[in-house]
Amino acid sequence: MKINFSTPSGFPEFLPGEKRLEQYLMDTIRRVYESYGFTPIETPAVERLEVLQAKGNQGDNIIYGLQPLLPPTRQSERDEAGRGDTGSEARALKFDQTVPLAAYIARHANDLQFPFARYQMDSVFRGERAKDGRYRQFRQCDIDVVGRKELSLLYDAQMPAIIAEIFSQIQIGDFLIRINNRKVLTGFFSSLGVTPDRIKACINIIDTLEKVGVDKVLVGLAAQGLSPERSQQVIDFIKIQGDVDLVLAALNEFAAKLPDADRFKLGIEELTTVINGVRNLGVPDNCYCIDLSIARGLDYYTGTVYETTLIGHEALGSICSGGRYEELVGTFIGESMPGVGISIGLTRLIYRLLKANILQPLAATPTQVMVLNLQEDLMPIYLQVSQQLRQAGINVVTAFDKRPLKKQFALADKQGITFCVVIGTEEAANNRCQLKNMATGEQVEVSIDALANEVKQQLG
Template sequence: MSPFKKPSLTAKEKLRPISGFPELLPEERRVEVDWIDQIRTIFESYGFTSIEPRIVEPIDVLLKQGDTDKEIYTLGRLLDTPNSDKEPTFGLHYDLTIPMARYVAANMGKLDFPFKRYQIQKAWRGERPQDGRFREFMQCDIDVVDTREVPLHFDVEIPAIMNQALASINAGPVFTKINNRKILEGYYSGLDMGNTSEAIRLIDKVDKIGFDGVADLLKAELELNNKTIDKIFQLTQIHGSGQQVVDQIQNLGVHSELLDQGLTELTFVMQELEHIDKQAFAVDLSIARGLAYYTGTVYETRFAEYPAYPSICGGGRYDNLVGDFVSKRLPGIGISIGLSRIFTKLLKEKRINTDKKSPTEILVIHSRGAPYRLVNKTAQTLRQRGFNVEQYHEDRKLNAQLKYAEGKGIPWIWFPPVNVDGEHQVKNSVSREQQPADPATWMPGKGK
């Protein structure tokens, strides 16, 4: 018997939506599935292969990187003792990158490197639901992991693929801001700061709590003085083209070898991206990507028309994320497309057409007096020719069947004859034009 007392819910409460766990209507889900297919096609055109790791990971794995402990949904049974002091063992993944890293490390003897994977899967995060933020959401990720150094050209190709994928679902215009973590760490080291990774994590909170809030955290947690904080904020406010950014950073008078390396990498990436789409990419040194595993180029993408909306894509280069599982260096680079975040925003802005509620292209009417086998054979013939065909299974009044087709937005209505030797008819739901047709040869718009 369960140790929990079952909550008493009213019938209305049982049907009430759960905050942060969105559900789509069929016509909305059709569009989302179509988006997934288009994004998958783009990924595979660049040679990325699909994986689907388990959704559950050991808590130790999920806690390896980043400030995420308060966001993890842990796994337990209803029958477990509710007051047990035992720590949870497993949790649901909060992104797709950590499970990918564990998967690659566990299967590296069976994989070909450089390993190029894509992953389209849901993730779960226990944050407060708000506009663009959910507890359950769909992401579309690509990553390249290698046993050797990952060429810098992938730092160009990855955001270019992302841009192409977003264009394929008409999500634009979008704008991608790019930085390099080596610039941040090198700059902070040049300021004689000790805990550069923690500083980056705090700087990444600027969008959420503002400069004053971040300044308070830098003072409280890292004990930095106002002069150092001012120097940090001077860097974060630099943005523009590649060479323009380099000049502005050098004018700040901070020097380190790591800073110079980051500037060289960033200059190369921006020069190459300008040849792909000069308007879609720019340098912004406020972009930090707070997760600790990023070590080089980082990206963050937003809607150009809705700049206050949360970022819709993000990612970057990492050196030790995968290798930490096997004590071996396995560098990589990747990016994540927040499909749920994009979809809900464009749906809200009425930029998604959800008129079509069904994949059905043809409804085969159950004509009064027609043998069921003839109706069924007609549907099968059309289906075998590649059409999506629905067969009406009841001998109801014609108006009821036509109303059903109209409600689902089915474009063609097929009328079988009442006997084998009779004539078939097909009707266009929009033009209302009806004409004779042969199920074995008919094509839309071409008559028989």
């Protein structure tokens, strides 16, 4: 029988050079997260279904339940795992890292220090409808800080600093972190007299401004019962743009004119605190702005919200988003645990940046030096030289297969290996070797003892 060995639809995998790129990005992201004191956690891929569904079914996506398949030798058996596919024992694959974070905190609350700042870079699973750049398994690189009862707004201010540091380090061009506060939005609509049950609809409508344009937004707002005058105020409001200080001043002006503006003012105050923090953290002015049209679709955000766009590549959508929430993480233990977090959808980001030629795969191997095989009888020397380089922190392969020298060079070149070391009878007798730099084509003769240093020097 012919086996279909392709990956299941929606579960792609990287070639080595792409995987190495992912690892480089993960290392960078992790280093920045840790520089702000975030500690790693990992939750199982599998959780109880009741835990995963505690906050709903993640939109209209499919959750992957587990169906234990007994081996032929155990078909008659119904062990614990076998009972696990329905009822209270039902288990499924996690579809995000927020619900598992809530469960993790509930499970270990007594062993954790608060504010609890953690990062998590696991794969999550969603039965997404197949679309370009949507996957059913993908890695998210999340951070969240969670407090008990309260959490300083300066944690909100750190998030843009972290985003800016990461995207500066990975050098994918200019980016803009757009910051808003949902209380500014909800407070504004409330001051306009929009009833609470309609505020969400209004926010969803203005969230579409960029896509559909002003006219359609006006139609939408009218359908929600806003007078033309009020609707115009909404448009004027979300069009406030420019320098953050100007935007804050404009918001304060608006607030002064509007009735019942307590919530609106609270939002402005929070936003001001966050923006001042971002500034004091030294984030370059051109990296962030206040964008009043940012609402974030997810219902659970209650304060600060973020989106990040790559300048010139706005069609990619937000490459890092997040926000502040009040009622999410404490769910399982019935405690108030405000949190703020951001997420980088790494898998999707890599595929899109590769496709857009903004990132390129790395070399297909981490090998820096190939020690060539000229004569079998010199193999002990090749092995010893290889080990000597490894001890110096250099990644080495020894060519074990006897092939024409030209082929060995070609193999090194094809894999992006920078150096080849050539040792024949004469070199071996004199404890020397030829070092060829495949990038420059230059070849130097050095003593074997000096080889590691020479390689390091040429690597720079």
